[in-house]
Amino acid sequence: xxxxxxxxxxxxxxxxxxxxxxxxxALITAKDTxxxxxxxEEWANTLLLAIGLMAFCSFTYPRSxxxxxxxxxxxxxxxxxxxxxxxxxxxxxxHATEVFIGSQxxxxxxxx
Numbered sequence: 605x606x607x608x609x610x611x612x613x614x615x616x617x618x619x620x621x622x623x624x625x626x627x628x629x630a631l632i633t634a635k636d637t638x639x640x641x642x643x644x645e646e647w648a649n650t651l652l653l654a655i656g657l658m659a660f661c662s663f664t665y666p667r668s669x670x671x672x673x674x675x676x677x678x679x680x681x682x683x684x685x686x687x688x689x690x691x692x693x694x695x696x697x698x699h700a701t702e703v704f705i706g707s708q709x710x711x712x713x714x715x716x
Contacts, residue, residue: 613657613664620653641695652683 627646630636636643659676662669669676690697 609664613660616653616660617657620650620657624650638699639695642699645690645695648686652679652686655679656683 627636627650631643656679658670659679661667671679
């Protein structure tokens, strides 16, 4: 069972860390044309996930946590709250819907 959690930790770390240089490059070179709210939400989610990755690391490889027990409980409540609020008011979801619906309109025109 320990190998499962180690695999999950490194998979989560890879999903967070591998795209990070490309996202930073797109942000610095202004190639990311999404709205500022979408970028802000994405980086806020990345920060919350990175903080959570520290807790996951201490669970996978037993070490002391940098925050107290109450600090981690606060982080968990904050993360759950942000996730629930994002279901109704997410700039990323609105942007993805606009992109998807826009591409569907192009497909529905049946250009042959």
